[in-house]
Amino acid sequence: MKVTKEQSAENRASLIRTASRLFKTYGIDGVGVADISKEAGLTHGALYAQFSSKDVLAAEALAHGLQQSTAKMRAVVKEREATLDDYLDSLLSKKHRDSIASGCPIAASGSEVARKDKAVSRSFAGGVEGYAGAFEATLGPAATTERERALAITAAVIGAIVVARGVAKADPELSEEVITAARRVLGELGGSNPRIRRRTTLTKGATN
């Protein structure tokens, strides 16, 4: 049952996509290789023909999810440059909190990833740098450096989503409060950047 190179590559991509979605939804330890293969329309044997172990697939799935997430961030606006507010609006939202399957994989599996191997950690670090780089480009001068604020914002956004999801079942009000609070406080960290200032002061209530 050999398939064409193209089909094989597509199967591989399908396994990664499916794994990314399921790992985020149920946790890496919460999904079996059988579930992943089945939902990708293959058998687990095919999965092992493509990946040497579940952990190797996990590292690839994490990298894929992060790539997807940072791409989504950069695509928030076309034409004009993105602002910190653009990024925060999309990341710190009830929508992001509730779409775990398509959302940020660090927020979905962050504390699990800390226990996986170096390959997984490498994917993770790449994602963190991706986020921080995107944030940094939107920041202006302030008491702390742009790099410092970018890293702090990255950590804070992830923490806010983790916390908002964790408390959601027991205390939905607190969950929303965490998102809103993080949104407002982090929005203040822009610094004296014309792009930020324009959006939060000049265009407030403007038609365009």
Add this chain to the structure above:
Amino acid sequence: MKVTKEQSAENRASLIRTASRLFKTYGIDGVGVADISKEAGLTHGALYAQFSSKDVLAAEALAHGLQQSTAKMRAVVKEREATLDDYLDSLLSKKHRDSIASGCPIAASGSEVARKDKAVSRSFAGGVEGYAGAFEATLGPAATTERERALAITAAVIGAIVVARGVAKADPELSEEVITAARRVLGELGGSNPRIRRRTTLTKGATN
């Protein structure tokens, strides 16, 4: 083999303490009831005599760990009132990053907890309120309310530890950078509180 009420209560407490430590270290899904019972010096049957399921034990272990963590926070200083800097120094440190077994359970298992039941979520929410309350008491007036900053700081601290642990294997420098950056940026969120200002300006370099 019935034991005294006191012994039974002690066994229960031992199971909770052991579970809290092991769950934080290996993840909730990463530890079996056999491991927990064995390390507490009992059999898994005894565990089921005390808790109706592993998830019920998980909720109790989480609550225990959070209680321990917030107690530790409030005990950072005796006599004088704690400042934001006191809390941040102890929470945003390499020591906390590397002591997962005795550290904050939200940072250790945050993203796993989001998939557990309402009892677990309730423990989680209690812990978040505990942290936020402690932070709030140290804050002064600023552009955002004390409550908002307290919640944002809570989320940011957790996110920073999760991220620092996640990238540690692949990129130790980035890991430290995240902690330091979060420490500096969050330190700026104190507001016009005399306790904060005194510590960061007046006593800088002073002997006492």
Add this chain to the structure above:
DNA sequence: TGTACATCAGTGAACGCGCGTTCACTGATGTAC
């Protein structure tokens, strides 16, 4: 205080189950001539 006995915390064998991984096999692909 002393005796009889119900209680129930803890034991350990056993349960079915799903896990990650291996492997002999299949048969279409794609290459060598």
Add this chain to the structure above:
DNA sequence: TGTACATCAGTGAACGCGCGTTCACTGATGTAC
């Protein structure tokens, strides 16, 4: 272009293993009299 055949992606049965949970049993505790 046509034929022969090596390759190898994918199949599916089988592996040992550890999981969470159940349950008949034990025997010291602690209560009723």
